[in-house]
Amino acid sequence: MKKILYLLLLLPFFSLQSCVEDEKDIFDASAAERIAAAMKEYRATLAAAENGWLLAYYPEKNHSVGGYNMMAKFTADGYVTLSSEVATRNYAAGDTVTSQYEIISDMGPVLTFNAYNEILHHFTEPNGSADVDGMAGDYEFVFMDVKPDKIILKGKKYDNKLVMTRLDEPVDPKAYYQSIADMEKKSSYRYYNLYIQGDTICQASLVERTLEISYEVIEARDTTIQEEILAFTFTPSGIKLYEPFTFKGKVTMENFNWDNEKSSFICTDPDADVRFGVH
Structure with a gap:
């Protein structure tokens, strides 16, 4: 009788432990699956824009110098072609440079331009030992909201928002950036x-x-x-x-x-x- 009573007292403990372990397995697996599914979906959304994306890119902490226009065209196999209204050391405004990108998992999906691309990294490179932040631009971005025609990201280091708007028609980068320069001038x-x-x-x-x-x-x-x-x-x-x-x-x-x-x-x-x- 004592043995039966002892087993009955232990039964809820074993049941609770089993439930905790089952829920842990279920939620761990589902979280990983959700992130993997989101990464796949986001890559497909990026690549689905045949004409690419228009980016409003803000460097500097607290976006204190305003933003700059860039364009990006992604492929499903991990390449991105970038252009910018800003001339860099080796490229004029509107020149394009292709490099690799990745979508990685870091407490959620993150878009990273971790292969060097002068168009983007012009904003992220230090200006020497006395100015390690440089223009304080990001090259890794957390996905905040993803729609077929608009993607909102946040810089992982400096927190500035990056808005990407899908281009419905082909756009010549040089002509587009010239129109920006004309607007700025007038x-x-x-x-x-x-x-x-x-x-x-x-x-x-x-x-x-x-x-x-x-x-x-x-x-x-x-x-x-x-x-x-x-x-x-x-x-x-x-x-x-x-x-x-x-x-x-x-x-x-x-x-x-x-x-x-x-x-x-x-x-x-x-x-x-x-x-x-x-x-």
């Missing part, structure tokens, strides 16, 4: 005013590829000065901010087209009567 004023619904809000300073603004915020009886640095990339028609910016919770802005007659970047987002204008 809008190269030092100071702008920020206008919202026709009212002048504050002055904006154009520094590198950022618009630096400061404005008053009144809460209760206290007035403080809020400073913002709006990083952006140039597009052939204007600029696109690093991320949407909401002014005082009232209006959100991200995309702007250049109006040459008004010398202004005019917001094209819905319900956003906003522009950055010289006058």
